C-alpha cells in the first residue's frame with residue numbers, strides 16, 4: 001500500500017483529518033516519567049494508544065528526539081506504531097534539504113531506519129535535492145510550501161514573475177515533481193487565504209496543515225479553505241495542545257490528551 005492509499009484509508013476508517021503530533025518535551029512530562037530512562041518512548045506510546053482511533057496520521061518531530069540523543073526511542077516508537085497501528089501513516093517531520101548524495105542518506109534514514117510512510121522536505125535547494133526521496137515510490141514526500149510561522153513570509157511571500165514564491169512551489173510540485181503521485185505540501189493553518197490558493201493550484205494533493213491548537217489557527221477557516229470536494233485532503237496537525245492537555249479533575253494525562261484529540265477531530269469534522 002502506498003502512503004497516499006494508506007492516508008486515504010485512514011481518513012475514511014477513522015473519520016478524521018486530525019494528525020497527532022509527537023513533540024515530546026521532557027520538561028512538560030507528568031511526574032511519573034521523570035526518572036524513567038525511556039521516558040520519551042513511554043510518554044509517546046501512551047499518547048499514541050490514547051489517540052490512535054482519533055487520528056489519520058501521527059507526526060513525530062525528529063528534533064525533540066535528536067536533541068536528547070533519543071533517536072533509539074524514536075526508532076522503537078516507529079516500530080511500535082507500525083506493528084500496533086499499521087493502518088495509520090507515520091509522517092516523520094524532519095524538514096530535510098541537501099544535495100542529492102546527502103539527500104539519499106536522509107531518505108534512507110526516514111524510510112528505512114524509521115520506516116516512515118512520509119517525510120517532510122525543504123524545496124529550497126531544488127529538484128535534485130528532492131529527487132532521492134521520490135525514488136521511494138510507495139512513500140510520501142511532503143514539501144514545505146507556506147509554513148505556519150510568521151517568518152515564513154520573509155521568503156515565501158516574495159514575488160517572482162508576479163506571484164509569491166509559495167505559489168511557485170505549489171505549482172512546481174503539482175505540475176513537475178509529482179510524477180508518481182506521492183507528493184504533499186505543508187501549508188500552515190495560520191494562513192487560510194494562502195491555504196485556499198494552494199488548494200486551487202494543486203487539486204486533491206494531500207496537505208499537511210500544522211498550526212491549529214497551540215499556534216492558534218482557526219479550525220473552521222482552515223477546513224473550509226483546505227478541504228477537497230470529498231471533504232478530505234488534509235492532515236491537520238496539533239501537537240502541544242494534545243500532548244500537554246490540561247487535565248480535568250480526576251483525569252490522567254493520557255485521558256486528557258484523548259479528550260482534546262476527540263474535540264479537535266470533531267471540531268474539524270463539523271466543517272468538512
Ligand SMILES: O=c1ccn([C@@H]2O[C@H](COP(=O)(O)O)[C@@H](O)[C@H]2O)c(=O)[nH]1
Pocket residue numbers: 021023061093146147148149186187188210211212213214215237238239240241
Ligand atoms: O509550517 C510548519 C511546519 C511544521 N510545523 C511543525 O508542526 C508542529 C506544530 O506543533 P504545535 O504544538 O501544534 O504548534 C511542530 O512539530 C512543528 O515543528 C509547524 O508548526 N509549522
